[in-house]
Amino acid sequence: xxxxxxxxxxxxxxxxxxxxxxxxxxxxxxxxxxxxxxxxxxxxxxxxxxxxxxxxxxxxxxxxxxxxxxxxxxxxxxxxxxxxxxxxxxxxxxxxxxxxxxxxxxxxxxxxxxxxxxxxxxxxxxxxxxxxxxxxxxxxxxxxxxxxxxxxxxxxxxxxxxxxxxxxxxxxxxxxxxxxxxxxxxxxxxxxxxxxxxxxxxxxxxxxxxxxxxxxxxxxxxxxxxxxxxxxxxxxxxxxxxxxxxxxxxxxxxxxxxxxxxxxxxxxxxxxxxxxxxxxxxxxxxxxxxxxxxxxxxxxxxxxxxxxxxxxxxxxxx
Amino acid sequence: xxxxxxxxxxxxxxxxxxxxxxxxxxxxxxxxxxxxxxxxxxxxxxxxxxxxxxxxxxxxxxxxxxxxxxxxxxxxxxxxxxxxxxxxxxxxxxxxxxxxxxxxxxxxxxxxxxxxxxxxxxxxxxxxxxxxxxxxxxxxxxxxxxxxxxxxxxxxxxxxxxxxxxxxxxxxxxxxxxxxxxxxxxxxxxxxxxxxxxxxxxxxxxxxxxxxxxxxxxxxxxxxxxxxxxxxxxxxxxxxxxxxxxxxxxxxxxxxxxxxxxxxxxxxxxxxxxxxxxxxxxxxxxxxxxxxxxxxxxxxxxxxxxxxxxxxxxxxxxxxxxxxxxxxxxxxxxxxxxxxxxxxxxxxxxxxxxxxxxxxxxxxxxxxxxxxxxxxxxxxxxxxxxxxxxxxxxxxxxxxxxxxxxxxxxxxxxxxxxxxxxxxxxxxxxxxxxxxxxxx
Numbered sequence: 095x096x097x098x099x100x101x102x103x104x105x106x107x108x109x110x111x112x113x114x115x116x117x118x119x120x121x122x123x124x125x126x127x128x129x130x131x132x133x134x135x136x137x138x139x140x141x142x143x144x145x146x147x148x149x150x151x152x153x154x155x156x157x158x159x160x161x162x163x164x165x166x167x168x169x170x171x172x173x174x175x176x177x178x179x180x181x182x183x184x185x186x187x188x189x190x191x192x193x194x195x196x197x198x199x200x201x202x203x204x205x206x207x208x209x210x211x212x213x214x215x216x217x218x219x220x221x222x223x224x225x226x227x228x229x230x231x232x233x234x235x236x237x238x239x240x241x242x243x244x245x246x247x248x249x250x251x252x253x254x255x256x257x258x259x260x261x262x263x264x265x266x267x268x269x270x271x272x273x274x275x276x277x278x279x280x281x282x283x284x285x286x287x288x289x290x291x292x293x294x295x296x297x298x299x300x301x302x303x304x305x306x307x308x309x310x311x312x313x314x315x316x317x318x319x320x321x322x323x324x325x326x327x328x329x330x331x332x333x334x335x336x337x338x339x340x341x342x343x344x345x346x347x348x349x350x351x352x353x354x355x356x357x358x359x360x361x362x363x364x365x366x367x368x369x370x371x372x373x374x375x376x377x378x379x380x381x382x383x384x385x386x387x388x389x390x391x392x393x394x395x396x397x398x399x400x401x402x403x404x405x406x407x408x409x410x411x412x
Numbered sequence: 413x414x415x416x417x418x419x420x421x422x423x424x425x426x427x428x429x430x431x432x433x434x435x436x437x438x439x440x441x442x443x444x445x446x447x448x449x450x451x452x453x454x455x456x457x458x459x460x461x462x463x464x465x466x467x468x469x470x471x472x473x474x475x476x477x478x479x480x481x482x483x484x485x486x487x488x489x490x491x492x493x494x495x496x497x498x499x500x501x502x503x504x505x506x507x508x509x510x511x512x513x514x515x516x517x518x519x520x521x522x523x524x525x526x527x528x529x530x531x532x533x534x535x536x537x538x539x540x541x542x543x544x545x546x547x548x549x550x551x552x553x554x555x556x557x558x559x560x561x562x563x564x565x566x567x568x569x570x571x572x573x574x575x576x577x578x579x580x581x582x583x584x585x586x587x588x589x590x591x592x593x594x595x596x597x598x599x600x601x602x603x604x605x606x607x608x609x610x611x612x613x614x615x616x617x618x619x620x621x622x623x624x625x626x627x628x629x630x631x632x633x634x635x636x637x638x639x640x641x642x643x644x645x646x647x648x649x650x651x652x653x654x655x656x657x658x659x660x661x662x663x664x665x666x667x668x669x670x671x672x673x674x675x676x677x678x679x680x681x682x683x684x685x686x687x688x689x690x691x692x693x694x695x696x697x698x699x700x701x702x703x704x705x706x707x708x709x710x711x712x713x714x715x716x717x718x719x720x721x722x723x724x725x726x727x728x729x730x731x732x733x734x735x736x737x738x739x740x741x742x743x744x745x746x747x748x749x750x751x752x753x754x755x756x757x758x759x760x761x762x763x764x765x766x767x768x769x770x771x772x773x774x775x776x777x778x779x780x781x782x783x784x785x786x787x788x789x790x791x792x793x794x795x796x797x798x799x800x801x802x803x804x805x806x807x808x809x810x811x812x813x814x815x816x817x818x819x820x821x822x823x824x825x826x827x828x829x830x831x832x833x834x835x836x837x838x839x840x841x842x843x844x845x846x847x848x849x850x851x852x
Contacts, residue, residue, distance in 0.1 A: 129553060175739065182742045185494050188556065189695055190738045192496075192688065197731035204728060204786075207794060317564050317684065324557045381572055389568040395561045400546045403554060 096227030101346050107235050109342025110242035114297035115315065116322040116334040117249060118290030124329030125266050125286050128176070128184055131191040134319055135198035136291040138312035140164045140298025142206055145213035145307055153216035161295035168291025172284045195312065203309045211307040238300050245296065246335065253331070262286060321395045327408025336406060341391045348387035355381045448617065455609040459602055468601045472673050474713040475612040476666050481694045481705035482619050483662035488691070489699035490623055491655040492635030493548070494556045497563020498663060499686035504539050504566070505532035505664025506681055507577060509671040513585035525587060525598055529611050529668030536664020537657050544656040549649050551635070560684070567683040582678030585671065598672070608669050615662050620702060622658055631655045692734050698744025707745045725790055729783070760845040767841035771834045778827025780805075784820040 119133045143163050144156035171194065179190045214220075215234045222230040253259040265272045265282045273279045298311075305311065322341055326333025398405060458471060480502055487493040509532040516523045547558040570577035577583070587598050598604055622628045630651045633641045638648040671677055680686065689712075697708020712730075719726040741748050755761045784804055791802045792812065802809065809816045 129556070175735075178739055179742075184552070185488075185492070186738055186742050188494060188553075189691065190735065192691065193731060193734045193738055196688065196692075197728070197735055200725075200728040200731050204725065204790060205793075313684075317560055320557060320560060324561075328553070385572055389565055389572075392561045392565040392568070396558065396565065399554070399558050399561070403550075 096229065097350065099226050100229045100231070101350050102343070103231060103235065103239075104350075105343035105346035106339065107238050107342070108346060109339035110239055110246075111297055111301050112315075112319065112322055112342060113335050113338035114242055114245060115294050115319045116326070116338055117246070117331060118293035119319055120323045120326070120329055120331060120334045122287055122290040123323065125262075125283060126176070126180075126187075128187040128191070129320065130287075130290075131188065131316070132171075132194040132198060133191075133291070133294055134312040134316040135195045136164050136168055136294040137298040137301070137315060138202060138307075138309075139167065139198065140295030141213065141302030141307045141311065142202060142211065142298075143295070144299040144302060145211045148213065148216075153218075157296075157299050160299050161292040164295030164298070165288040165292030168294075169284050169288030171291075172287035176287070177280070177284075195316065199309055199312060206309075208309055211302075213302045213307040215303045234304065238304075241296070241300055245293065249293075250331070318391055321391045323405075325391070325395050325398050325405055327405030330405070330407040333405055333407030341394075344390050344394070345387045348383040348390055351383060353383040448613075451616075452613055455613065459605055465601055468605050470713060470717045472601075472605055472608050473717070474710055475608045476669050476673065477690075477693060477709040477713055478706050479612055479615050479662060479669070480666040480690055481697065481709040482616060482702075483659045483666065484690050484694045485699055485702075485705040486619065486622070486631075486655055486659040486662070488694055489701075489704065490628065490635065491551070491631040491652055493551050493652060493656070494559075494691075495687070496556055496560040496684070496691070497566070497687050498559070498659075498690055499684075500563050500566045500682055501536045501540055501660045501663035502667040502670065503570075503677065503682035503686070505529075505536035505667030506671040506677045507583065507667075508532055508535040508664075509668040510583050510585045510677055511576075513587065513671065514583070517586060525672065526607055526610075528672060529665045532668025532671065533661045533664035536667060537661035540657045540660025540663075541653075544653045544660070548652040548656050551638070551652065563682070563684060563687055567679060570679045570682050577679070577682075578677075580679070582676055582681075584676040587672050587675055604673055608673065611665060611669055615665050616706075619658075619662055623702060627651060627654045627658075692730075696734060696737055696744055698746030698748075700743050701746040701750060704744050704746035707749075711745060723787060725786065728786070755842075755845040758845065758848055764841055764845050767834070767838040771831050771838040774827045774829075774834070775831035776827075778824050778829075778831060781820050781823030781825075781827055785817070785824060788816065788820060 115133065115137055119130060122128070122130050122133070140160050143160035144153075147156040147159050175190060175194070176187060179187050215232075219232075219234045219237050221233050224231055251259075253263065261272065261277055262282060265277070265279050269279050272282075302311075305314075318341070322337045323334055325340070326335070326337030455475075459468060462468070462471065483502075484495070484498050487495050487498070509528050512523070512528060512531055513525075515521070543558075543562055547555055547562070571579060587604070598607070623631075630641060630646050631654075633644075634646070634648045634651045641651070642648055667677075667681070670681065693708045693712045694705045695708070696712060697706065698704030715726065715730055715733075719729065723729075737744060743750070752761060752764075755764060787804055788802070
């Protein structure tokens with residue numbers, strides 16, 4: 095029972111982190127209709143910037159400044175890159191962001207090198223918040239949950255309750271009308287792209303100390319973020335939240351409970367073959383749930399796409 | 413999303429009716445044999461020009477990439493489907509061929525090696541049929557996402573399913589498993605070269621012919637306007653499915669050739685990085701033309717093999733080149749070449765030579781200067797402590813002294829400066845060369 099609670103908290107942390115990335119991505123998608131493949135790269139940049147800033151002026155300033163820089167970079171990418179490529183159509187746009195992701199990874203290696211950065215949890219938060227049946231929950235995890243939840247509430251408030259949010263939402267659906275009403279739609283697009291990437295930057299800043307700050311960190315999360323927004327339904331903020339939490343919990347539980355495939359197969363009445371070494375399906379029998387934890391989201395995504403192509407909360411088939 | 417993608421006339425990089433590729437497609441079924449014969453002779457003669465073993469290896473790699481890129485372009489260029497997991501079909505074909513190779517060696521079945529890629533192709537196609545059955549119902553983002561998911565899934569499985577994929581270390585085999593084929597045992601690199609060349613010619617010709625079949629033509633129609641194609645009575649879904657299966661077949665052939673050439677396959681042949689590379693190669697070469705991917709594969713393999721020997725930073729340059737291509741020449745290298753066809757037809761191409769020299773050479777020198785600055789920065793930051801000496805462009809100097817920085821900076825500024833000054837006159841010459849009548 096206690097273990098379930100610990101896993102719930104762990105999965106919540108993973109899920110909320112994933113949500114911060116996918117919220118920006120899904121916002122950008124619903125606005126521009128283009129999946130930003132470089133989104134996880136901005137997450138990586140956030141972690142690296144925060145590390146470099148934290149060396150000079152400490153973690154908290156990093157948390158403040160790094161997302162700002164990342165957001166400005168993102169806005170610049172939209173203004174000078176994506177907007178230019180937009181005239182060629184959506185496929186070149188996708189390819190552009192894909193190339194950008196490759197280039198950012200190379201540039202990060204160029205500037206910071208290939209090794210993992212010693213970016214650590216700040217001392218203020220480096221203690222155990224509380225313990226559940228001997229499993230200690232670090233304060234930093236609680237801090238991460240706090241930051242993610244406040245960002246989600248803030249985002250929801252801005253999008254649904256403020257004037258800026260109204261204009262953004264209108265610009266998503268009827269850009270021409272909004273433009274005719276005198277709003278600068280390209281500027282709104284640039285702003286949303288900047289905010290989306292800044293969100294990814296925040297995720298990087300707070301995930302860097304826990305998940306490690308290394309050149310491959312964008313690659314590790316890159317495709318899982320897509321899986322998340324596809325499962326949730328492209329363009330749906332709530333879908334992104336639900337899918338993030340779902341993926342966070344599924345992977346955490348699969349990793350912590352060691353369920354072997356052979357147990358399941360035995361359970362449904364199929365007995366283990368005698369001679370395992372030459373059996374063509376031997377891997378099916380030896381596989382365990384921690385082994386497949388990382389591919390469970392992909393399986394989920396393929397299944398969702400087959401049976402409900404629009405995703406869990408998606409309104410239309412993309 | 414799909415609707416927007418395919419309806420927008422500006423949204424398709426390959427639908428400009430003024431582009432020669434489109435006009436060629438609109439022509440009759442006649443196929444000019446000239447380029448094919450020249451290509452065949454060139455393939456035969458290449459080993460006599462570049463005789464070293466490393467050159468042969470590079471060429472083998474090049475031709476395999478050409479087949480793979482052409483197969484990829486069947487989807488991206490001709491069918492408008494963007495796949496992010498296409499290495500899977502090549503990899504699976506290769507793995508399957510490797511298993512056949514090992515089986516033949518263990519049980520001594522009479523099976524000629526040159527036929528092996530065919531079975532790789534059939535396996536690739538079988539798998540493409542399985543995946544295509546649900547992934548090809550739409551193009552655009554949905555297809556891209558499924559391809560990414562399936563690709564990641566298979567790559568991850570390769571570590572778990574040890575029986576087929578061999579786990580982390582992959583599986584290896586021996587192509588010289590006995591049974592000589594008309595006296596050829598494929599011990600020598602050159603024999604493998606000719607085998608690959610044969611399959612290259614065969615698959616390239618078949619792929620070209622496929623693009624001329626009704627299915628191949630309808631793939632273009634479905635790419636440009638699926639509703640209209642549906643209205644004419646063609647199922648967009650089935651047309652996409654056929655293209656997808658054909659692409660899987662040729663990817664499998666490339667995989668079989670890879671297995672023969674390298675005698676080892678690992679997780680690396682399936683993962684997202686390999687899928688990304690082939691997208692890069694194809695787009696760099698140009699997706700709007702049949703021969704685009706060929707140029708892309710040759711250029712990229714040369715970049716990869718030759719440039720990576722010169723500098724550690726080659727992938728930064730490759731990435732920058734790729735981004736520049738997407739931003740400024742969405743037609744790729746092939747598009748860049750074909751832009752000159754109208755000028756040549758007007759007989760005014762010669763007027764372009766001098767302006768090109770005046771702008772492009774200073775620009776190239778300026779870019780080289782910039783590269784020197786980048787290399788020096790890299791050496792300055794990441795070189796071993798105390799190691800101040802670096803060699804660049806055949807000169808050795810101290811990367812910590814001020815002089816080389818000044819020189820490189822000056823070259824960059826002056827080179828790009830001259831190019832900027834002369835660029836307007838080049839544009840003028842370009843407009844002039846593309847206008848019929850008047851002038852010279």
